[in-house]
Amino acid sequence: MRLILLGPPGAGKGTQAKLLVERLQIPQISTGDMLRAAVKDGTPLGREAKQYMDRGSLVPDEIIIGLVRERLQRADCTRGYILDGFPRTVTQAEALGKTLEALHASLDHVVSLEVPTEDLVLRIAGRRTCRNCGDMYHVRFSPSKTDGRCDACGGPTYQRDDDREETVRRRLAVYADQTAPLISFYEARGLVRRVPGTGEIPEIFRRITAALGT
Ligand code: AP5
Numbered sequence: 001m002r003l004i005l006l007g008p009p010g011a012g013k014g015t016q017a018k019l020l021v022e023r024l025q026i027p028q029i030s031t032g033d034m035l036r037a038a039v040k041d042g043t044p045l046g047r048e049a050k051q052y053m054d055r056g057s058l059v060p061d062e063i064i065i066g067l068v069r070e071r072l073q074r075a076d077c078t079r080g081y082i083l084d085g086f087p088r089t090v091t092q093a094e095a096l097g098k099t100l101e102a103l104h105a106s107l108d109h110v111v112s113l114e115v116p117t118e119d120l121v122l123r124i125a126g127r128r129t130c131r132n133c134g135d136m137y138h139v140r141f142s143p144s145k146t147d148g149r150c151d152a153c154g155g156p157t158y159q160r161d162d163d164r165e166e167t168v169r170r171r172l173a174v175y176a177d178q179t180a181p182l183i184s185f186y187e188a189r190g191l192v193r194r195v196p197g198t199g200e201i202p203e204i205f206r207r208i209t210a211a212l213g214t
Pocket residue numbers: 007008009010011012013014015016031032033035052053054056057058059060061064084085086087088092123124126127128136137138139141142162171197198199200201204
């Protein structure tokens with residue numbers, strides 16, 4: 001299955017993608033995670049991307065498109081994948097369409113996770129991520145058992161640099177301006193499954209799997 005998870009910052013794309021990986025046994029491809037790994041490794045791509053990410057802006061399309069095109073050709077993608085955070089502009093969506101065409105493949109579904117803005121801000125403000133394994137927590141909604149430590153690997157948890165209030169506002173505005181138009185882009189192609197993204201995490205997962213028929 002080839003799937004896009006679409007939704008604003010904090011909608012729960014990463015959280016739900018991890019559950020879908022278990023269920024569907026296909027990889028999660030998160031451009032945000034790929035960029036953060038490049039930043040952490042101090043690569044030229046990471047240094048360039050950081051300037052945009054710290055401001056809450058999008059990294060230029062040509063960088064992201066090249067990154068994803070290369071990733072989709074790896075062996076673990078043959079049975080499908082979950083795209084998390086890509087595409088984010090109409091240009092990226094068109095480039096994805098061309099890449100899929102060249103690979104004689106097509107998208108199956110686009111899940112649009114819908115969450116009110118006030119919930120998004122609460123979720124992002126409380127998010128903590130493990131520095132070692134990337135597992136995600138929320139100080140209020142899903143805290144780790146030991147404050148500041150990951151349940152899975154014991155590594156330290158941290159707050160993302162782009163989760164500061166001012167940057168979050170910018171990310172939400174960028175989403176409304178550049179990414180939300182993708183809902184009608186994919187609706188015109190009959191691919192969108194709208195899923196309410198509020199409530200308990202397992203309940204949202206059930207809604208998604210019901211929408212996908214898996
Ligand atoms: P990226 O990493 O993709 O961030 P994002 O899209 O802003 O999304 P988030 O990771 O903030 O949220 P999420 O929807 O995954 O929610 P999560 O599951 O974590 O991108 C970061 C930056 O990289 C961009 O700003 C841009 O600069 C750059 N970038 C990335 N891709 C790009 C692209 N394609 N083009 C150009 N630039 C790109 O959940 C959030 C919190 O809420 C967590 O704490 C979680 O525990 C909690 N939570 C989840 N579900 C629930 C629930 N149901 N109830 C209560 N709490 C919940």
